[in-house]
Amino acid sequence: MERGNRVSITVIRRLPKYYRYLTELLNKGVTRISSQELSNMTGFTASQIRQDLNNFGGFGQQGYGYNVEDLRNQLGKILGLDKIYKTVIAGAGNLGQAIANYKGFEDAGFQVLSLFDRNPRVIGLRIRDVEVRDVELMEDFIKENGVEIGIITVPKYSAQEVADIFVRGGIKGIWNFAPADIKVPDEIIVENVHLNESLFALSYFLNNRQDYVRRD
Amino acid sequence: MERGNRVSITVIRRLPKYYRYLTELLNKGVTRISSQELSNMTGFTASQIRQDLNNFGGFGQQGYGYNVEDLRNQLGKILGLDKIYKTVIAGAGNLGQAIANYKGFEDAGFQVLSLFDRNPRVIGLRIRDVEVRDVELMEDFIKENGVEIGIITVPKYSAQEVADIFVRGGIKGIWNFAPADIKVPDEIIVENVHLNESLFALSYFLNNRQDYVRRD
Numbered sequence: 276m277e278r279g280n281r282v283s284i285t286v287i288r289r290l291p292k293y294y295r296y297l298t299e300l301l302n303k304g305v306t307r308i309s310s311q312e313l314s315n316m317t318g319f320t321a322s323q324i325r326q327d328l329n330n331f332g333g334f335g336q337q338g339y340g341y342n343v344e345d346l347r348n349q350l351g352k353i354l355g356l357d358k359i360y361k362t363v364i365a366g367a368g369n370l371g372q373a374i375a376n377y378k379g380f381e382d383a384g385f386q387v388l389s390l391f392d393r394n395p396r397v398i399g400l401r402i403r404d405v406e407v408r409d410v411e412l413m414e415d416f417i418k419e420n421g422v423e424i425g426i427i428t429v430p431k432y433s434a435q436e437v438a439d440i441f442v443r444g445g446i447k448g449i450w451n452f453a454p455a456d457i458k459v460p461d462e463i464i465v466e467n468v469h470l471n472e473s474l475f476a477l478s479y480f481l482n483n484r485q486d487y488v489r490r491d
Numbered sequence: 492m493e494r495g496n497r498v499s500i501t502v503i504r505r506l507p508k509y510y511r512y513l514t515e516l517l518n519k520g521v522t523r524i525s526s527q528e529l530s531n532m533t534g535f536t537a538s539q540i541r542q543d544l545n546n547f548g549g550f551g552q553q554g555y556g557y558n559v560e561d562l563r564n565q566l567g568k569i570l571g572l573d574k575i576y577k578t579v580i581a582g583a584g585n586l587g588q589a590i591a592n593y594k595g596f597e598d599a600g601f602q603v604l605s606l607f608d609r610n611p612r613v614i615g616l617r618i619r620d621v622e623v624r625d626v627e628l629m630e631d632f633i634k635e636n637g638v639e640i641g642i643i644t645v646p647k648y649s650a651q652e653v654a655d656i657f658v659r660g661g662i663k664g665i666w667n668f669a670p671a672d673i674k675v676p677d678e679i680i681v682e683n684v685h686l687n688e689s690l691f692a693l694s695y696f697l698n699n700r701q702d703y704v705r706r707d
Binding site for chain 1: 507515600692693698700
């Protein structure tokens with residue numbers, strides 16, 4: 276398929292949502308779906324959905340719609356979910372442990388090889404089968420194991436220090452939960468999770484119900 | 492200000508981001524900013540930013556730009572952040588504890604009055620100053636305390652049960668971290684956090700670096 280142009284960031288941000296809905300449909304035994312039905316589920320317009328998917332070759336057929344399993348698998352490939360990723364988590368507090376405990380990430384191909392912390396009380400603990408190691412060992416661990424993704428769950432004031440270690444270790448992508456802007460070289464992919472933004476959207480809608488549209 | 496029409500959902504979703512950037516600017520002592528500078532920070536176009544803010548009355552001045560503190564405070568009001576919200580967390584596992592521990596939410600006006608769990612080993616624990624209570628007491632607690640926001644951090648299979656209790660208790664908004672579609676009456680505001688979608692965007696960019704644009 277032709278991929279000469281950059282795909283817009285807003286289209287890309289919608290792909291994981293399509294993937295999630297298609298996975299749910301597949302689990303319910305649905306075999307095909309129209310862009311209109313996808314529109315009803317996602318709240319995006321049918322024409323937007325067709326346009327979005329056209330960016331990646333367009334898997335629909337006029338009058339038939341989309342084959343759920345095919346489309347889901349193709350989107351999975353596009354999202355890179357046909358691969359296994361080695362990850363580490365910096366910060367073995369509640370949030371780090373919650374992520375290490377969440378089987379959904381592992382099922383999607385994201386393996387947590389180790390957690391790291393500087394607190395002697397948690398070093399040596401095991402979260403499921405994953406050991407908490409001293410953060411002093413993190414850079415070498417990343418290098419030795421070819422870790423690609425680093426997850427930051429340390430407090431704000433330690434986030435940059437952790438990011439620097441990730442970069443020295445050769446990590447390619449960072450999933451950052453710390454409410455801090457981290458500075459890393461341009462070639463490193465950074466995905467920030469801003470939970471505040473989600474909570475503030477909730478409070479907006481509580482105060483402006485007329486603007487609320489249910490979405491999943 | 493005139494608010495006859497619904498504001499589009501995509502505009503609303505950008506407001507918390509503007510608010511975050513403006514808070515950072517304020518903390519850095521910046522007093523005024525142009526839509527172009529905001530564009531450089533956020534990645535949205537300057538005209539999009541002006542349009543977005545015009546929805547709410549338009550606080551900018553030609554040739555001057557925006558007063559950072561004014562705009563931040565007005566956006567804060569629009570987002571409902573000038574109020575205090577009573578919240579409870581259903582699920583006192585790692586994620587629930589992480590949220591209860593995160594001072595940033597409290598600072599923004601979201602008070603956690605109690606966590607709830609069904610596990611006897613965590614009932615009675617205190618997370619910071621917040622007690623973990625038996626989930627059997629949750630409905631009455633919500634009613635007696637006029638709790639407005641319920642936070643779901645239980646596993647997927649318990650999410651609907653918890654949502655039903657929230658609704659019976661009279662909760663107005665739900666912040667849902669469980670990877671499950673919960674069904675509640677239309678007047679309840681539901682904000683879902685889909686961490687998978689963020690992680691899958693990261694894996695997309697790791698495999699399609701040409702599409703990556705750094706954003707915060």
